[in-house]
Structures are given as C-alpha cells and as structure tokens.
Amino acid sequence: MEQSLEGMVIPRHIALILDGNGRWAKKRGLPRPAGHKEGCVTVEKTVELAARMGIEYLTVYGFSTENWKRSTEEVGALMQLFRYYMVRLLKVASANNVRVRMIGDRSRFDRDIIDGIGRLEKETRENTGLTFVIAVNYGGRDEITRAMRKMAQDVKDGQLKAEAITEETVASYLDTAEIPDPELLIRTSGELRLSNYLLWQLAYTEIYVTDCLWPDFNREELEKAVIAYNNRERRFGGTS
Ligand code: IPE
Ligand code: IPE
Ligand code: MG
Numbered sequence: 001m002e003q004s005l006e007g008m009v010i011p012r013h014i015a016l017i018l019d020g021n022g023r024w025a026k027k028r029g030l031p032r033p034a035g036h037k038e039g040c041v042t043v044e045k046t047v048e049l050a051a052r053m054g055i056e057y058l059t060v061y062g063f064s065t066e067n068w069k070r071s072t073e074e075v076g077a078l079m080q081l082f083r084y085y086m087v088r089l090l091k092v093a094s095a096n097n098v099r100v101r102m103i104g105d106r107s108r109f110d111r112d113i114i115d116g117i118g119r120l121e122k123e124t125r126e127n128t129g130l131t132f133v134i135a136v137n138y139g140g141r142d143e144i145t146r147a148m149r150k151m152a153q154d155v156k157d158g159q160l161k162a163e164a165i166t167e168e169t170v171a172s173y174l175d176t177a178e179i180p181d182p183e184l185l186i187r188t189s190g191e192l193r194l195s196n197y198l199l200w201q202l203a204y205t206e207i208y209v210t211d212c213l214w215p216d217f218n219r220e221e222l223e224k225a226v227i228a229y230n231n232r233e234r235r236f237g238g239t240s
Contacts (some may be wrong), residue, residue, distance in 0.1 A: 005053075005223055008230045013057035014050065015182035015205065017197055018043065018188030020213035027213075033077035038215035040085045044092055049219055051096040051130040053226075057179055058132050065105070065139030081112065082136070086116040090123060097129035103175035104138030105146065133179065140199030147173035166181050176201055184229045186222075188214045206232050 018039060025035030044062060050058045063082075068075060100120045107114070114208050117136075151173050154160040160169070171177065181201045190211045194202065208225045210217075233240055 005226060006083065007050055008226060010054050011183035011229055012055070013059070013180050013182040013184075014055055014225075015185045015198055015202065016058065017044070017061045017185070017187040017195060018060055018062075018214040018217070019187060019195075021215060024213040024215045025187060033066070033075055033081070036078055036081055037124060037214060040081055042089065042217050043085070046217065046222065047089075047092055047098060047130070047132050048096055049222055050132075051098055054177070055130060055221070057182070058130060058178075059103070059135060059176075059198070061135045063104075063136045063138070063196070064196055065142045066138055066196060067138075068108075077092065082113060083116065084111075086120055090120055093120070093124045093127065093132065097127045097167060098124060099127040099129070099131045100124045101131060101133045101179075102136055103133055103143070104136045105142060106137060108137050131179070131213065135197070138175075139168050139196045140194075143175050144200060146175075171200070173194070174200060181205065184225065186210065186225045188212050188217055188221075203238050204234075206234065 010026050021035035021039040022032045023035070024038065025032050028034075043062075046060075047058065064080060067078070070078075089100060092098065102117045102121065106117055109117075120152055148169065151160060151165070151169070155162050176198070179201075181203070182198065182205045185197075185207045186203045187207070187209045190209060192209060198205075206229055210221060210225070212221050
C-alpha cells in the first residue's frame, strides 16, 4: 500500500549522489552522454519537486574531483551539458523561487563556465525558497584541504588564533559555510560508498541507497526515501 507524506517530517537538507547515468544508457544501447543528458532532465524535475515539498536545501553531486579521470569525450560531453543546463537552470530557479549555490573548486573550469556559475548565483541570490546546491569539481578531501590552507594562512596573518579553532571554525571555512548539515543522503544505483562526498558534513546523516538509476528517479522514489527517513531512529552517539 502506498504511504502518503502527511504528518511526515520533511528533512531540511537532502544530499544526493546521482549515480547510474552510464548504466541507464548502457541498458538502452546508448552512449554514456545520452544517460547524462537524461540525468540533467531528472535534476531539473527533482529541483521542482523538492521546492514544492518544502525542502530547504538540496545538494547534488554533479561532478567529482575524480571524474576528470573519465575519457576526454565523456568529460567534454559533461562540460557541454553543464553549459546548456546552466542557462535552463536560471529559468527553472526563477520560476520556482530557487536560490542556486555551487560548491567545489570552480577554478579548474573554462572561463565561460566560471562566469556562468557566477551569474547563476548572483541572479538567484534574492530568491527565498529552496537553496539548490550543486557540487561541481567537488571532493570532500579537496574541500577540507582548501579550507585548511586558508585557515593556516589566516593564522600566519594573525587573523585567527590556532588555540581558538573549534569545529564551528572549521565548518565556516568549508564551501558549505552557513548551510546546515544534511539530515538525509540519497544515493541512486545501489553503490554503498560515499565517493568523496561531503565527508565533514555527513558525519551523522541518515543514508538511503536505492537501486533506481538516476535518470529513472522520480517523485515516488523521493517520497520512499523520505518515508524511510521517518522510520529511522536517529541517534547522535547517545542512547535513545
Ligand atoms: C553519475 O552517473 C553522473 C556522474 C558521475 C557525472 P555515472 O556516469 O557515474 O553512471 P554509472 O555509475 O557509470 O552508471
Ligand atoms: C559519484 O559518482 C560522483 C558523482 C555523482 C558526481 P561516481 O560514479 O563518480 O562514483 P564512483 O566511481 O562510483 O565511486
Ligand atoms: Mg557512477
């Protein structure tokens, strides 16, 4: 029997590892980029769904620091899609009162992509609904490393005292500064690993893995994840 979301707690922040675009394409005898293209359509739909569900933050893993190791053709196709969807996203964000924010090291992208990211963030900054966070050229270890480098520099410059560093200080140097930690992580396509995603932020996040391939992800799948989250007994190291 289908359960409704009535009376359920909607997580404030959902993190997503959208995996399985390649497998989706392979199943259909299509080239991998066809899976990525369909995956972009699903991202767009999911942003609209999340905005309507009242989720405050949705963070999706779009491209990892390790994904540069893929073939030149695949990386090139992903960059082209990224260019195209940045423009579409501006429309989707405006229509749904969505604020867009990118995390990760954008400096490795081509100039026009860097400018596009800047424009998207600037033009959606005043929106008050869902905050849609896209992790691109993102790696948890890279994020922590960049944060440590900046902290060390601030200590050296006398702007930060080493003995005054707390967990809050570290969090404030991360790309996700001011974004609350995710309550729920959803990974599609069945892999049981973090793949270098939000290593600091996921410390106490509930993990939900579905076999559904990312391009097939839909409202029903999202609702199933939220229902599973509601059936969890959340602990933070203490007893219940
Ligand atoms: C996720 O799908 C999208 C990106 C990592 C860019 P994959 O491309 O990893 O798809 P699979 O895992 O090969 O099926
Ligand atoms: C994780 O997916 C990264 C993104 C979704 C962007 P991958 O397909 O790259 O991860 P692995 O290779 O399965 O660990
Ligand atoms: Mg994958």
